[in-house]
Amino acid sequence: MxxxxxxxxxxxxxxxxxxxxxxxxxxxxxxxxxxxxxxxxxxxxxxxxxxxxxxxxxxxxxxxxxxxxxxxxxxxxxxxxxxxxxxxxxxxxxxxxxxxxxxxxxxxxxxxxxxxxxxxxxxxxxxxxxxxxxxxxxxxxxxxxxxxxxxxxxxxxxxxxxxxxxxxxxxxxxxxxxxxxxxxxxxxxxxxFRHHPDVPDGAYTLPLGEAAVVREGSDVTLATLSASVEHALAAAEELAGEGVSVEVIDLRSVVPLDADTVAASAGRTGRLLVVDEDYLSFGLSAELSLRVIDRLGLSGLRQVERLALPDVPIPAALSLEKAVVPGPELIADRLRQMAKGV
Amino acid sequence: MTDAATARARFRRMAAMRAFDEACLEALRRKAIHGELHVGLGQEAIGAGMAESLRPEDAVVSTHRNHFHGLAKGVDRRALLAEICEREAGLCRGRGGHMHPFDPATNFSATGIVGASIPVALGYAHAFRLRGEAAVAVGVTGDGGSHTGGFHEALVMAGAANLPMVVLVENNALAISVQFDDVSPTETVSERAAAYSALGLHVDGTDVDAVAETFARAMDHARSGGGPVIVEATCHRFRGHFEGDPEGYRSKEERQRVRDNFDPLRLYRHRLAAAGVGEAEADAILAEEKSAMKALLAEVLEMPLPDPAGAMLYRFVEEARA
Missing domain, CATH: 3.40.50.970 (Thiamin diphosphate (ThDP)-binding fold, Pyr/PP domains)
Structure with a gap:
């Protein structure tokens, strides 16, 4: 070697x-x-x-x-x-x-x-x-x-x-x-890691506030961040096998929030799913959805969906946790529902 | 005994501080301040006493009642008054207001949250130690702030690391309405110093000579590597917690009794006399400071308020550069 x-x-x-x-x-x-x-x-x-x-x-x-x-x-x-x-x-x-x-x-x-x-x-x-x-x-x-x-x-x-x-x-x-x-x-x-495990040796910086398209697709735009990107990529892979093409965007930061990159993608696919491991209400998923709608207009999207932690303390039991924390299965299920309209 | 020059200087400092807060009250009456105002009238001896042993490189982190500490640290009084009056030319461009003055040039800052000043002072103290500087960080709080968790946490860390930090507790015995004696587990705050391996000092905060001497001792102790100090200065708040405070917790008679018996400027008259500074000269000092502040207030009230178009500026550095 x-x-x-x-x-x-x-x-x-x-x-x-x-x-x-x-x-x-x-x-x-x-x-x-x-x-x-x-x-x-x-x-x-x-x-x-x-x-x-x-x-x-x-x-x-x-x-x-x-x-x-x-x-x-x-x-x-x-x-x-x-x-x-x-x-x-x-x-x-x-x-x-x-x-x-x-x-x-x-x-x-x-x-x-x-x-x-x-x-x-x-x-x-x-x-x-x-x-x-x-x-x-x-x-x-x-x-x-x-x-x-x-x-x-x-x-x-x-x-x-x-x-x-x-x-x-x-x-x-x-x-x-x-x-x-x-x-x-x-x-x-x-x-x-499914995405970008390669790391240069020396010091380098990335700009704060720039999202990255980590998987290209044409049917649905899925925007998320942190560990949910890994789950989203797994779900997108599964959906690809079912003939649904999902574009996955890693937001990388919540502030600044790169709604432009998400809007550019959603404008093409017409469908936006925001996945958030944080709580649903008054959070990232609603904020990003609205910022995308602001950019595309009310008629610019066919579908906007949110999948986030419902407003409940995170339970201890695995069976309960899996029911509420968005993992690959929950994400794939939601994508499948959305894809019915594709 | 205090010599004439020192006595004169201390009295002038107190007079300047009183005139400053009286100008703030006038600004409030003239509707140049539209929010809460906390003045320090009655607590002048503490600000004036600490001023003498503060060096430019030292830091002071103060409270919601911060004007005298800022003046003691050397903050420009025009910029401070303009900030209190919400002007663009103020210390913080009218964004901070009277509870939130920040002056990196003199290492002076404050917080409107009771007790939150002490952890910030701890940070300055660690920076001074790390850089090998002979500076001292002063965190100011009141008797109310001395009961907070942050006060305890910061003193635990300062004591364990023997950091150059002086915690100045202005004990006016009233946390808004709650009386110190009713809620404190100890008779004094300074006696709690032992729990943090700190030096505890207690002083009559209406006596500027005693404050100057005690605060100097505290600063020397911290500066020379002795570790943290709690200086408790007992004092009396002449006015409400804020302007408009109905003060349902004390009678008019009680308030008058406090003003009659514990006015640090009036109490200092006999020291001035003993030092050979006559009544007429003392009156002249008061009049000079009052007139200087009156002129300054008139100047400040002519200054423009911030342009509404700039309301979103200064959250992040790129906006500060814009």
Whole structure:
């Protein structure tokens, strides 16, 4: 095997968290104002391993193991940013945001505006969301919550390539960015991904707010993000066997929301399905649907459907969880219903 | 004993702060402020006392009642008053208003959320330590804020890491209506310092000399690597929690008693006299500061309000550049 092929093979064997840790390390190396705060991120390297090796390399003052005091260290991040640093604050599970949302939405997100643009807030809130069977308090996505509150960019990548590039972009951004990983993806290795498992070695950034068409199709446009992209690709594959061609779009971020890319696709297919692992009501699926309708006009689409977590706490039992969290089967079923009109 | 020059300077600072908030009350009467206003009248000795030992590189993170702390930190009073009066030329272009002044040039900021200032001060303290700077982060809160979780969390971290942070608690004994004695598990806030391996200091916040001395001691302690300090300054709020507060929680007589007995400017008159500064000179200082603020207010009220077309600007950096 050539050296290049061997390296690519190593990449495919790499767990996603190692790629994220690599992205952070590359940025910390090029910018010594970056530092990380959070629970278990130092000595343990993060509960999912996304900060593995960082404390050894950059020391305990730049990779800070905090006590379980989210309000304290989230606000500490705000103060660090005001003092000219670029903090990455890890909230272990996004569900824990309830204990420190104050510093996220009232401070970090609003201070740039409240200061008339005079106070920058270069800050990343890195957190893990998504369902892996841990029930109501450890399974939410909540990107819709952050997106509803003005002043934060909200990113949720779906593959190793994007995790690395979007993390670098988040750390270089002068705006607060909420970076939401999906726990199910964090348990995977590069080769487990259907899309873009390839990761360049050096540092690179991806623009915040650009969706990607990850599978081309002509009958239905399916827009989603995070782990649901993987589910959508599996469902699209299945539907292809049944003669239905599904275009899958990875939104990559909720703020900014790239409705233009979705509208361009839906304008062609005439059918839009928004899949969202976050709650249904007052969330991404309605917002994106309306923004697409705004662009295409009320007569621009034949069908608009939403498949999202219904407004219910996520249940513990697998049978119940499968009934409410959009997985490949639920997505394929909904696509099949929509395709009846094709 | 305080020498004449120091006494004069301290009295002038208090006079300037009082005149500033009186100008804010006038601005409110003239409808130049359309929202909530929290003035610090009665608490001038704390702002004036802290000013002396704050250095430009230090940071202050203040509260909803922040004007005196901003002036103490060196925030330009014209820009601050213009911000309070919602003008485009204000410190924050009229986007922040009186509860949310941000001045990166002087490391001054505030929050309208009670207790939320202390974690932010912790961040400054960590940055100073990391960069090897001899600066101190001051987080200001009140007796109400001292009961919040964030206050506790930030002090846990500051104490464990021995960070250069001073927590200034302005204890006016009223969290809007709730009395400190009714809700505090301890007689003072400063005695809680022991729980965080911090130094706890208690001072009469109506005595500018005592505040100056105690705050200087706190800053020296934090600056020289001694770790965090809680400075509790007891004081009295002369007016309601906000302008318009019906103050159903205290009688008119009680309010008058507080004003008669705990006015830091009036209390300082005997120190001025002892230092050789006469009544006439003190009156002249008050009149000068009052007239300077009157002129400044007139100037500010001539300034334009922000253009409605800019209401969406400054959420993100690209909008700030636009």
């Amino acid at each position: 050539s050296a290049v092929a061997e390296r690519a093979n190593d990449r495919l064997a790499m767990p996603l968290p190692a790629t994220i840790a690599e992205a952070i390390a590359l940025e910390m190396e090029r910018d010594d104002t970056i530092l990380c705060l959070g629970e278990d991120i130092g000595r343990a390297g993060g509960v999912f391993g996304t900060t593995t090796g960082l404390q050894e390399r950059f020391g305990s003052a730049r990779v800070v193991d905090t006590p379980i005091a989210e309000m304290g260290f989230a606000g500490m991040g705000v103060g660090l940013a005001q003092a000219g640093m670029r903090p990455l604050v890890e909230i272990m599970f996004v569900d824990f945001i309830g204990v420190c949302l104050e510093q996220v939405y009232n401070a970090a997100a609003k201070i740039p505006y409240m200061s008339g643009g005079r106070q920058r807030m270069p800050m990343v809130f890195k957190t893990a969301g998504g369902c892996i069977g841990s029930a109501a308090q450890h399974s939410q996505c909540l990107w819709g919550l952050f997106a509803h509150l003005p002043g934060m960019k909200v990113v949720a990548p779906c593959n190793p390539h994007d995790h690395k590039g979007l993390m670098a972009a988040a750390l270089r951004s002068d705006d607060p960015v909420v970076f939401i990983e999906h726990k199910a993806l964090l348990l995977r290795k590069g080769r487990d």
